[in-house]
Amino acid sequence: MVAPHPETWLRVLPQGLFCEPGGFFIDPLRAVERAVISHGHSDHARAGHDAVLATPETLAIMRARMGEGRAGRVQQPLPYHEPITLGGVTMRLVPAGHVLGAAQIVMEWRGSRAVVSGDYKRQRDPTCAAFEPVECDVFVTEATFGFPVFRHPPPEHEIGKLLKSLTLFPDRTHLVGAYSLGKSQRVIALLREAGWDAPIYIHGALASICALYEAQGVRLGDLRPATVAAKDKFRGAIVIAPPAATADRWTRRFNDPVIARASGWMRVRQRAKMAGVELPLIVSDHADWDDLLSTITETRAPEVWVTHGSEEALIHALSLRQIRGRALRLVGYEDEEASEEAPDELASPPPEPGQHLAPLTDAP
Amino acid sequence: MTPFAELLERLVFTPGRLAKTALLRDYFAHTPDPDRGYALAAIAGDLSFVAAKPAMIRQITEERVDPTLFAWSYDYVGDLAETVSLIWPTTAPGTAPRLSEVVAALHDTSKLAMPARVAGWLDVCDPSERLALLKLITGGLRVGASARLAKIALGEMADVPADDIEEVWHGLQPPYLPLFDWLEGRAPKPDAAGAPVFRPTMLAHPLEETDAAALDWAAYRAEWKWDGIRVQLVATARGQRLYTRTAEDISHGFPEILAAMDFQGVLDGELLVMRNGVVAPFGDLQQRLNRKAPGAKMLADFPAAVRLYDILIDGDGDLRALPFDERRVRLEQWYAAHRPERMDLSPLIPFDGPEALAELRLGARAASIEGLMLKRGDSPYLAGRPKGPWWKWKREPLAIDAVLMYAQRGHGRRSSIYSDYTFGLWRDDGVLVPVGKAYSGITDDELNFLDKWVRAHTTARFGPVREVEKALVLEIVFDAAQLSTRHKSGVALRFPRISRIRTDKPAAEADRLDSLMARVPPSGVAKGEALADLES
Numbered sequence: 001m002v003a004p005h006p007e008t009w010l011r012v013l014p015q016g017l018f019c020e021p022g023g024f025f026i027d028p029l030r031a032v033e034r035a036v037i038s039h040g041h042s043d044h045a046r047a048g049h050d051a052v053l054a055t056p057e058t059l060a061i062m063r064a065r066m067g068e069g070r071a072g073r074v075q076q077p078l079p080y081h082e083p084i085t086l087g088g089v090t091m092r093l094v095p096a097g098h099v100l101g102a103a104q105i106v107m108e109w110r111g112s113r114a115v116v117s118g119d120y121k122r123q124r125d126p127t128c129a130a131f132e133p134v135e136c137d138v139f140v141t142e143a144t145f146g147f148p149v150f151r152h153p154p155p156e157h158e159i160g161k162l163l164k165s166l167t168l169f170p171d172r173t174h175l176v177g178a179y180s181l182g183k184s185q186r187v188i189a190l191l192r193e194a195g196w197d198a199p200i201y202i203h204g205a206l207a208s209i210c211a212l213y214e215a216q217g218v219r220l221g222d223l224r225p226a227t228v229a230a231k232d233k234f235r236g237a238i239v240i241a242p243p244a245a246t247a248d249r250w251t252r253r254f255n256d257p258v259i260a261r262a263s264g265w266m267r268v269r270q271r272a273k274m275a276g277v278e279l280p281l282i283v284s285d286h287a288d289w290d291d292l293l294s295t296i297t298e299t300r301a302p303e304v305w306v307t308h309g310s311e312e313a314l315i316h317a318l319s320l321r322q323i324r325g326r327a328l329r330l331v332g333y334e335d336e337e338a339s340e341e342a343p344d345e346l347a348s349p350p351p352e353p354g355q356h357l358a359p360l361t362d363a364p
Numbered sequence: 365m366t367p368f369a370e371l372l373e374r375l376v377f378t379p380g381r382l383a384k385t386a387l388l389r390d391y392f393a394h395t396p397d398p399d400r401g402y403a404l405a406a407i408a409g410d411l412s413f414v415a416a417k418p419a420m421i422r423q424i425t426e427e428r429v430d431p432t433l434f435a436w437s438y439d440y441v442g443d444l445a446e447t448v449s450l451i452w453p454t455t456a457p458g459t460a461p462r463l464s465e466v467v468a469a470l471h472d473t474s475k476l477a478m479p480a481r482v483a484g485w486l487d488v489c490d491p492s493e494r495l496a497l498l499k500l501i502t503g504g505l506r507v508g509a510s511a512r513l514a515k516i517a518l519g520e521m522a523d524v525p526a527d528d529i530e531e532v533w534h535g536l537q538p539p540y541l542p543l544f545d546w547l548e549g550r551a552p553k554p555d556a557a558g559a560p561v562f563r564p565t566m567l568a569h570p571l572e573e574t575d576a577a578a579l580d581w582a583a584y585r586a587e588w589k590w591d592g593i594r595v596q597l598v599a600t601a602r603g604q605r606l607y608t609r610t611a612e613d614i615s616h617g618f619p620e621i622l623a624a625m626d627f628q629g630v631l632d633g634e635l636l637v638m639r640n641g642v643v644a645p646f647g648d649l650q651q652r653l654n655r656k657a658p659g660a661k662m663l664a665d666f667p668a669a670v671r672l673y674d675i676l677i678d679g680d681g682d683l684r685a686l687p688f689d690e691r692r693v694r695l696e697q698w699y700a701a702h703r704p705e706r707m708d709l710s711p712l713i714p715f716d717g718p719e720a721l722a723e724l725r726l727g728a729r730a731a732s733i734e735g736l737m738l739k740r741g742d743s744p745y746l747a748g749r750p751k752g753p754w755w756k757w758k759r760e761p762l763a764i765d766a767v768l769m770y771a772q773r774g775h776g777r778r779s780s781i782y783s784d785y786t787f788g789l790w791r792d793d794g795v796l797v798p799v800g801k802a803y804s805g806i807t808d809d810e811l812n813f814l815d816k817w818v819r820a821h822t823t824a825r826f827g828p829v830r831e832v833e834k835a836l837v838l839e840i841v842f843d844a845a846q847l848s849t850r851h852k853s854g855v856a857l858r859f860p861r862i863s864r865i866r867t868d869k870p871a872a873e874a875d876r877l878d879s880l881m882a883r884v885p886p887s888g889v890a891k892g893e894a895l896a897d898l899e900s
Contacts, residue, residue, distance in 0.1 A: 149447060151450060252780055268450075270442060272377060274828060276773060278379065278383075316432055317430070
């Protein structure tokens with residue numbers, strides 16, 4: 001018997017990507033009966049589902065961010081690598097390397113295998129399990145940085161820039177804008193690895209997630225709230241805050257701060273300048289261009305579906321490698337940082353790549 | 365290349381002058397010779413080699429990168445050198461060449477061998493090194509650091525006044541080894557004898573009412589303050605130079621002045637455009653300042669001249685220690701003896717007490733005059749801006765009531781505050797058109813008021829800019845208005861600043877564009893370039 005092509009059992013519905021024989025949605029965009037969630041960022045983990053299956057870490061993150069009642073009426077934890085069968089579909093969760101608990105969803109049905117990556121990265125991250133490639137017939141990938149200009153340097157190099165700046169400007173507060181779930185904790189952990197033992201001050205929005213990471217065994221060291229009461233301690237200190245707060249009146253408690261930002265978007269100067277950043281740190285939790293292509297090669301998938309990001313460029317690059325690419329156009333996923341950007345930055349969308357061209361879709 | 369690339373990357377994002385100086389100081393203190401000297405030359409614009417053309421860079425990239433992906437990426441990034449630096453496939457192991465290796469090789473490489481040479485470098489560099497390399501070889505670093513800023517940083521590093529570095533600067537060549545040897549105590553100060561080097565300028569303080577009240581008027585001499593730019597003319601047996609007051613060498617832009625410098629000495633004066641002895645509006649001089657190499661028509665249409673007001677060196681004699689009155693006598697004698705073309709003397713204005721002078725100042729409405737200068741008769745020529753010997757007493761500024769249109773967040777300390785304001789005036793058809801931008805003039809309390817007001821009255825957002833309701837009137841003062849084809853309104857303001865927030869005035873009663881146009885002096889048609897370029 002010929003294995004059924006995944007397009008016969010994985011469908012795009014208005015709610016999101018649906019595994020028909022399994023009867024569940026993956027990272028649905030609105031409330032559904034049964035949801036499998038790849039990771040805790042709010043564009044993937046939405047509130048109000050009835051039954052939710054995810055890694056125990058992701059469920060803990062959802063409860064911390066949404067409150068007990070809204071993170072799914074029935075929660076089913078599934079540790080990495082443990083298979084489970086749902087309506088004849090064998091499913092397991094495999095580390096995606098994106099943030100704590102982030103998983104790829106590996107599904108097999110009647111001898112055909114599809115992997116939904118969720119968001120992922122290949123760079124080392126001391127705060128979460130590393131990505132594991134899984135061979136498959138269809139690889140469903142993100143493409144947040146699906147553009148050949150996005151090539152992330154080693155994160156240690158970027159942390160080195162921050163530490164060097166602290167020696168150059170020892171009196172100035174270094175205020176690092178970093179997404180509150182994942183990026184903040186990774187930056188803190190990288191700083192600890194680099195030998196920064198001093199207290200790190202954190203914005204209130206980070207407190208609960210940092211505590212959760214600590215409870216899951218990720219060591220973040222001495223963290224203190226960046227309250228006005230601590231004002232005199234900020235000289236030469238590192239403060240971590242959500243990106244929007246670094247452009248807000250909140251920053252006025254700091255003395256002549258160096259505004260840094262840890263984000264893959266910092267690779268492009270105009271983006272960094274628009275955000276009013278003085279010290280761009282190219283630290284991303286998404287695969288860069290080279291890692292997207294090498295990961296796709298490792299999965300040996302003959303066909304790749306692209307969920308969100310710059311799908312045109314990636315699909316074009318795949319066609320040059322004789323790999324069939326398809327844009328799923330799941331409206332609603334975004335770079336998680338966009339949701340924590342200052343409203344100002346959101347108001348002016350980045351230029352769309354190749355926007356003068358007709359959209360490339362579903363090239364047969 | 366690596367430390368140079370890191371320096372450029374930090375400089376381009378660093379808005380504050382103090383922070384920029386700190387970055388430069390750190391670079392010069394920790395980078396070996398001769399690399400740091402070549403970096404200094406690159407920042408000062410003193411490196412010369414046959415620059416690589418963008419077309420060549422594009423061609424070597426297209427040989428390696430899919431053209432569709434390259435075109436999309438260029439669209440996205442918007443800058444060729446940056447796009448190439450990011451998209452270039454890293455192929456060869458190895459480390460980036462040293463800056464000095466690159467500079468040496470650029471001198472030796474033929475045009476034919478250039479593409480392969482550049483590609484070989486790009487192969488072993490990381491993106492930030494590639495960008496530094498490409499900016500270096502295509503000319504134009506554009507990192508917001510000038511030669512002067514680099515010299516200030518060097519001065520701080522070695523605890524030497526930056527002006528001492530200026531004195532020896534123009535006798536040196538990249539990579540300036542004698543300069544670094546001197547700054548680090550390994551060699552004496554380089555000998556600038558005979559070289560046409562810049563001498564630090566003496567500057568004036570603005571005369572405030574409290575200063576005026578305490579002034580011993582009889583001790584001072586008065587001159588008109590001309591509306592041109594301050595220049596220093598330096599002529600020695602080894603050459604002639606024309607410098608701005610910040611030591612920028614503008615000789616190439618003013619060949620007719622250089623040709624008239626058939627003497628040996630150092631003089632201080634005002635560069636102006638003059639027709640038949642009549643000073644033209646500042647906008648005419650702007651035409652010349654915008655051109656590095658003016659053509660024949662430009663030279664004929666906008667003839668430059670220098671109005672002299674001081675002499676620092678006459679032949680071999682350094683006159684700077686002499687009191688102003690004696691220097692003035694020497695200046696007049698020198699002028700009578702040489703009578704150089706395209707130069708005249710700025711006259712002393714006789715006056716009889718402060719009231720008479722105040723009246724003269726009030727009457728000074730000619731476009732060519734900014735106000736008055738007051739110089740103590742017994743003051744030597746001192747470097748910098750000592751308080752007391754020289755005062756500038758500008759005429760009263762002009763004022764308009766304009767409507768706030770847009771606000772932008774500032775940088776550094778002001779990065780969370782909407783502190784840059786674009787304001788406009790009403791046109792006849794009832795449309796508000798922007799006429800200028802102001803950043804200064806208000807107190808911290810007023811700044812906080814405006815920041816709150818902007819946040820509460822935002823109607824649209826464009827990146828860091830907010831458009832606001834057209835409801836708040838600002839009183840703007842400025843030194844002059846002139847025509848500009850670059851501004852939608854057709855007019856540009858000199859030194860606009862906010863003098864008051866007019867919460868008492870309805871926006872509909874703000875000034876009309878016509879009333880500003882009426883204040884533009886005749887014949888000052890500024891083509892193309894705007895004022896903001898030089899003054900920002």
